[in-house]
Amino acid sequence: GAVVSQHPSRVICKSGTSVKIECRSLDFQATTMFWYRQFPKQSLMLMATSNEGSKATYEQGVEKDKFLINHASLTLSTLTVTSAHPEDSSFYICSAKSGTGSHYGYTFGSGTRLTVV
């Protein structure tokens, strides 16, 4: 089945630095990727939707200059947290659209735990 590889699984960075999270679709072409943020014991909050070759569409309240999303190829999307601060510490999950037609599904990456110190 469809697999999405997300790296790194855990990252610790210093406040003020940037960190990049990668999501790769291993055996399918992901024309659309979704990036979520999940706080402890809470649901997934959609941050942005990215389509290959286009600018990402951000949800209301998400700072596009802080959370840079690049989807330059059909198999790779990246989320860069710029000038990270402790409040950016969270669990980030990507999800790729898999399949075609109206019966498409979503394949999730395994998530990245970001800790900003």
Added chain:
Amino acid sequence: AQTVTQSQPEMSVQEAETVTLSCTYDTSESDYYLFWYKQPPSRQMILVIRQEAYKQQNATENRFSVNFQKAAKSFSLKISDSQLGDAAMYFCAYRSRSGTASKLTFGTGTRLQVTL
């Protein structure tokens, strides 16, 4: 905008017993998909079951089945013969059928404990 509500923050079930997780949603659309996802301690999101709104028949996947009540906008998940490995967060989710890549709207989740 669509909303998904899960009113049970936590549920507990004994091994081998049956448990039902509740989910209600609100939408003005007539055609859509509903999902139940499982998130174990590993945090990997796993699709449990999917229901297409235009299908009257309730979806089943082995020990997992749903009770889809379209008029009531209710979509509950029944887990039969519960196993220790079923312990996880369960999220109900909605997706519109329109568009080429509609986003998922998640509920707040239900934490399921399975006891011996």
